[in-house]
Amino acid sequence: MTVPTDAQQQIDAYLEALRKGLRELSDPEARDIVEEIRSHILDKAAMAGEITNARVTATLSSLGSPQELARQYTTDDLLNRAQRARSPLLILRSLFRWASLSFGGFWVLLFSLVGYFLAGAFSLCALLKPLHPQTAGLWHLPDGDTYSLRLGFGPVPAGGREMLGWWIVPLGLIGGSGLALLTFHFGVWSIRQLWKPYRARKR
Amino acid sequence: MARSQLQTSSDAENWEVQLRKGSLELAILATLWDGRHYGLEILRRLESDSDLLLSEGTVYPLLNRLRVLGLVDSEWVESDSGHPRKYYRLTAAGRRRALEMSRIWARFSASLSTLLAPLEKERK
Numbered sequence: 001m002t003v004p005t006d007a008q009q010q011i012d013a014y015l016e017a018l019r020k021g022l023r024e025l026s027d028p029e030a031r032d033i034v035e036e037i038r039s040h041i042l043d044k045a046a047m048a049g050e051i052t053n054a055r056v057t058a059t060l061s062s063l064g065s066p067q068e069l070a071r072q073y074t075t076d077d078l079l080n081r082a083q084r085a086r087s088p089l090l091i092l093r094s095l096f097r098w099a100s101l102s103f104g105g106f107w108v109l110l111f112s113l114v115g116y117f118l119a120g121a122f123s124l125c126a127l128l129k130p131l132h133p134q135t136a137g138l139w140h141l142p143d144g145d146t147y148s149l150r151l152g153f154g155p156v157p158a159g160g161r162e163m164l165g166w167w168i169v170p171l172g173l174i175g176g177s178g179l180a181l182l183t184f185h186f187g188v189w190s191i192r193q194l195w196k197p198y199r200a201r202k203r
Numbered sequence: 204m205a206r207s208q209l210q211t212s213s214d215a216e217n218w219e220v221q222l223r224k225g226s227l228e229l230a231i232l233a234t235l236w237d238g239r240h241y242g243l244e245i246l247r248r249l250e251s252d253s254d255l256l257l258s259e260g261t262v263y264p265l266l267n268r269l270r271v272l273g274l275v276d277s278e279w280v281e282s283d284s285g286h287p288r289k290y291y292r293l294t295a296a297g298r299r300r301a302l303e304m305s306r307i308w309a310r311f312s313a314s315l316s317t318l319l320a321p322l323e324k325e326r327k
Contacts (some may be wrong), residue, residue, distance in 0.1 A: 035279075036242060036263060036289045043243045043284065044259075064260035072264035080271055 003042070007056040011041055014066050021070020030034055033073055037063070069149075075101070088180070093186040098195050108190040115183030119176045121149055126172025128152050136162045165171045223255045230255050230306060231265060232293065232301035235275060239292035242266065266291055274300050 003011070015034050022030040040063070045055040063069060075097060082094035095112055098105030129136045132152025139148045142159045150157070164171060227249075234240060234248045246262055269275045273299035277293065279287045295326055 033263075033267065035287075039264055039286050040242050040259075040263070042286055043241075043288070046284065047243075054206075060293050062259045064258055069260045069264070072260070073267060076268045076271070080268075 007053045017066035024074045027037035122172040123176030126169045137168045229304040235293045238288040241288040241290050
């Protein structure tokens with residue numbers, strides 16, 4: 001089968017863009033997908049006889065943009081891995097992708113970020129308490145009747161009262177780890193129960 | 204055309220798109236029921252035997268997902284055309300899933316047909 005040079009260039013450019021979009025996947029997986037799409041383009045363009053530049057253009061157009069095609073593969077892959085994931089980083093990466101696709105994903109990502117931030121803040125406060133025994137902890141501030149979790153790097157807040165004392169160490173560590181675990185499971189649950197059905201509808 | 208009529212028409216189109224998307228997985232499993240096929244053959248069968256195909260770019264990622272789920276197997280086979288083709292076939296789990304989905308589809312369609320009978324008369 002002879003492919004004219006201009007048609008070959010079109011095919012190569014499309015497949016190169018597809019390959020770039022698939023860089024999150026393993027090399028063998030990405031190569032397999034690119035070769036399958038190459039095979040499809042050649043078969044489809046040759047269906048009506050000789051391969052011409054116009055037939056290749058029409059074939060590529062019916063496939064859609066290489067970026068969108070790659071996104072369908074990588075989002076499916078991320079969703080599959082996230083469902084079995086035990087890594088908070090992979091869950092967060094999946095949530096960032098979901099947030100870029102829908103408003104629901106954005107809210108789940110926001111809750112997760114807040115959850116991890118608070119978990120980190122409680123744990124850090126517990127760990128810093130032995131280094132800053134006078135200033136680190138959960139403080140009640142008379143100004144505005146507010147509570148503040150302080151890591152102890154600043155001065156003692158004027159008029160403030162420390163609420164937990166040394167209890168911040170076990171409570172911060174247990175509370176921080178518990179909150180991190182809860183946030184992780186919330187992310188996994190959301191991906192399985194909310195994103196998966198959403199993805200099935202959008203496909 | 205009144206705005207509400209336009210809205211109704213667009214809603215109906217939207218609903219049809221969702222319906223097609225929802226049925227595509229069953230349609231692909233059904234095209235593989237009689238043996239192995241490569242992507243373009245599956246696409247051509249979807250085009251000729253059904254009205255489900257929305258975009259060619261949708262089918263390949265879906266085939267890949269069905270492979271990851273263990274519902275289809277794939278293998279590369281050399282062809283006379285000068286390049287290899289990736290063939291798909293149903294696995295035992297894929298056959299079970301296709302039968303189950305087809306059973307649900309038949310039940311769903313039959314129950315809806317009963318409800319739709321008066322509308323059908325009106326449409327004629």
